[in-house]
Amino acid sequence: MKFNVNTEIALTYLTSRKKQTLVAAAGVMFGISMFIFMQSLMKGTNDYFEKMSFTNTPHIRLFSENKVADNHMLRTFLNDASEKILINPKQLQQSQGLTNPYGIVAQLRRNKEISGITPQVTGNVIYTSGSVELPGNIAGVDIEEENLMFDVQGNMVAGSLHDLNRVQNSILIGKGIADKLSLHVGDNITVRAGNGNLVIMRVVGIFATTVRSVDDTKSYANIARVQSIIGKDRSYVTEIKINLKDYNRANIVAREIETITGYKAEDWIKANEQLKAGFKVRAVILNSVIGVILLVAGFGIYNILNMTIYEKIKEIAILKAQGFSGRAVTSIFLQQAVFIGILGGIVGLTLGFSLTYMVSRIYIGAGSLKYLPMSFYIPHYLEALMFGILTTIAAGYFPARKASKVDPVTIIRG
Amino acid sequence: MDNIALKASGINKYFHDPVTMQVLRDINMEVHKGEFVSIIGKSGCGKSTLLYVLSTMDTDYEGTLTINGTNTTGLSLNQLAHLRNESIGFVFQFHYLLPDFTCLKNVMIPALRLGKYSYAEVEQRAYEKLKMFGVEDQALKKAGKLSGGQQQRVAIARALINDPAIIMGDEPTGNLDSKNTGIVFDLFRQLTVEYKQTLITVTHDEDFARRSDRIIEMADGQIRR
Numbered sequence: 001m002k003f004n005v006n007t008e009i010a011l012t013y014l015t016s017r018k019k020q021t022l023v024a025a026a027g028v029m030f031g032i033s034m035f036i037f038m039q040s041l042m043k044g045t046n047d048y049f050e051k052m053s054f055t056n057t058p059h060i061r062l063f064s065e066n067k068v069a070d071n072h073m074l075r076t077f078l079n080d081a082s083e084k085i086l087i088n089p090k091q092l093q094q095s096q097g098l099t100n101p102y103g104i105v106a107q108l109r110r111n112k113e114i115s116g117i118t119p120q121v122t123g124n125v126i127y128t129s130g131s132v133e134l135p136g137n138i139a140g141v142d143i144e145e146e147n148l149m150f151d152v153q154g155n156m157v158a159g160s161l162h163d164l165n166r167v168q169n170s171i172l173i174g175k176g177i178a179d180k181l182s183l184h185v186g187d188n189i190t191v192r193a194g195n196g197n198l199v200i201m202r203v204v205g206i207f208a209t210t211v212r213s214v215d216d217t218k219s220y221a222n223i224a225r226v227q228s229i230i231g232k233d234r235s236y237v238t239e240i241k242i243n244l245k246d247y248n249r250a251n252i253v254a255r256e257i258e259t260i261t262g263y264k265a266e267d268w269i270k271a272n273e274q275l276k277a278g279f280k281v282r283a284v285i286l287n288s289v290i291g292v293i294l295l296v297a298g299f300g301i302y303n304i305l306n307m308t309i310y311e312k313i314k315e316i317a318i319l320k321a322q323g324f325s326g327r328a329v330t331s332i333f334l335q336q337a338v339f340i341g342i343l344g345g346i347v348g349l350t351l352g353f354s355l356t357y358m359v360s361r362i363y364i365g366a367g368s369l370k371y372l373p374m375s376f377y378i379p380h381y382l383e384a385l386m387f388g389i390l391t392t393i394a395a396g397y398f399p400a401r402k403a404s405k406v407d408p409v410t411i412i413r414g
Numbered sequence: 415m416d417n418i419a420l421k422a423s424g425i426n427k428y429f430h431d432p433v434t435m436q437v438l439r440d441i442n443m444e445v446h447k448g449e450f451v452s453i454i455g456k457s458g459c460g461k462s463t464l465l466y467v468l469s470t471m472d473t474d475y476e477g478t479l480t481i482n483g484t485n486t487t488g489l490s491l492n493q494l495a496h497l498r499n500e501s502i503g504f505v506f507q508f509h510y511l512l513p514d515f516t517c518l519k520n521v522m523i524p525a526l527r528l529g530k531y532s533y534a535e536v537e538q539r540a541y542e543k544l545k546m547f548g549v550e551d552q553a554l555k556k557a558g559k560l561s562g563g564q565q566q567r568v569a570i571a572r573a574l575i576n577d578p579a580i581i582m583g584d585e586p587t588g589n590l591d592s593k594n595t596g597i598v599f600d601l602f603r604q605l606t607v608e609y610k611q612t613l614i615t616v617t618h619d620e621d622f623a624r625r626s627d628r629i630i631e632m633a634d635g636q637i638r639r
Binding site: 013016322325327412 | 462492495497502504514
């Protein structure tokens with residue numbers, strides 16, 4: 001027990017009033033454990049929804065977008081440099097496909113930030129079985145690449161996606177289509193494209209993503225097959241889907257790709273703005289709750305230290321008479337606050353972890369969500385400890401300063 | 415000059431609440447090293463006020479105060495705190511021990527604050543001081559558990575822990591019976607003789623005052639003799 005004398009006095013004051021110390025520490029403990037719990041829940045759910053959105057959408061989608069006519073185009077067309085005034089410009093119908101898609105794919109594969117890339121052809125079709133017709137869209141993909149990027153296998157409920165390459169004229173359909181048209185693996189389905197082409201295909205697999213609008217409309221087929229169904233040649237590709245190693249850099253990489261290829265590269269953040277808005281709103285709600293909890297804990301400490309100072313005012317006066325400077329007295333009371341903060345903080349971290357762990361074991365079972373998504377993210381724990389200790393220091397500072405201003409003469413003389 | 419422990423010149427002090435009133439009028443005094451001085455006077459004559467000015471705790475006065483050759487007037491509060499820690503010991507009418515600490519710790523705290531000796535040495539010295547006052551067997555008890563006489567003796571031991579040049583007492587024996595008063599007086603006397611420590615006490619006890627080296631009698635904020 002060889003501490004600095006200020007520390008020793010602070011500790012003695014804390015241990016001689018165990019109940020008050022524990023009550024104050026409990027306040028900090030609840031603040032910190034709630035902080036961790038809330039943050040874990042928020043990050044867990046956010047991560048989950050992000051991951052969910054990536055099961056259908058890539059990190060970046062590269063596609064050709066119609067442009068509004070402008071002066072530059074007109075000048076190129078007329079081949080002169082005179083100024084033109086363009087009135088009422090219109091959207092220009094460009095070829096929906098990308099020019100030289102496999103060249104672009106080969107070039108992008110060299111980019112080290114890209115983890116997966118696959119071209120795709122999408123066409124609007126009408127599925128028919130018996131007399132029932134169902135509108136939808138067919139995606140022509142390389143199913144093995146698609147599977148690597150979007151885990152199609154994980155969504156399969158019947159059949160096998162590998163049969164898409166083995167069986168001629170085969171198709172994977174969403175569970176919604178299968179239910180509505182009463183189709184099973186091995187049955188035939190009629191697919192009619194917009195240009196009137198009619199093909200009969202064999203169902204080799206059924207998938208369920210839990211996103212209803214996808215399950216009710218989407219089907220996969222071989223890319224070459226889809227190109228022929230919609231009457232296009234082998235170089236026709238409507239979009240290139242790109243996944244990155246770090247999806248948080250999607251907007252930066254998307255800009256680069258746009259510059260290189262000249263096509264529109266849409267990152268997932270832009271495509272999922274409502275998701276991001278949801279994250280933000282949740283963050284505001286949770287942070288306000290955490291803020292209030294820490295504020296209340298801070299007031300608890302403030303109150304208890306204030307009371308201690310009123311109780312100990314004579315002792316403070318005598319310490320000052322014996323040569324304790326104002327700074328030493330401040331240090332004594334501030335250290336008490338810090339000890340309360342550390343004590344509450346350590347217990348709070350443990351409690352926060354246990355709470356998070358217990359909740360992560362709660363079975364939900366909605367859609368593909370089995371358990372509550374909780375994240376165990378170490379920076380949350382460090383942040384919680386830091387905020388907890390900062391709160392206690394802020395709460396302890398004002399009473400400590402008051403104690404340092406005690407005038408020994410007025411107190412001792414009465 | 416070397417022989418002077420404390421010198422006050424031209425000290426004036428006013429109380430402003432509720433009305434401005436002069437409590438000390440042109441106080442000039444010198445106390446020699448090893449001198450045992452008693453300040454006496456009727457209640458309200460300003461003797462305690464004077465002691466608190468001399469103690470450097472009260473800085474709201476006019477005039478100059480020199481302690482051990484250091485001019486203390488105008489020093490910062492932190493500098494004064496350090497000076498008190500090192501050179502002045504206090505004994506009050508009420509003991510003002512910290513009740514949550516053991517007697518030993520109470521005695522040790524000013525020395526730990528000063529930081530001149532190691533923890534073990536401070537502990538050793540604190541034991542010696544307690545022994546001087548015959549309360550060493552109470553050393554490990556909480557200060558709040560002692561009788562009034564014992565507490566006052568621990569408080570005096572605490573005042574002596576840093577071997578201060580000057581010991582100031584505000585009615586140090588005011589709460590003690592005649593037997594304990596006798597013990598304390600003899601110890602004070604011993605300190606001045608053997609260790610050349612200076613003692614300034616404010617007292618109501620005529621007998622105590624008469625046995626000290628010099629009596630300063632105050633009336634109406636002035637030194638009578």
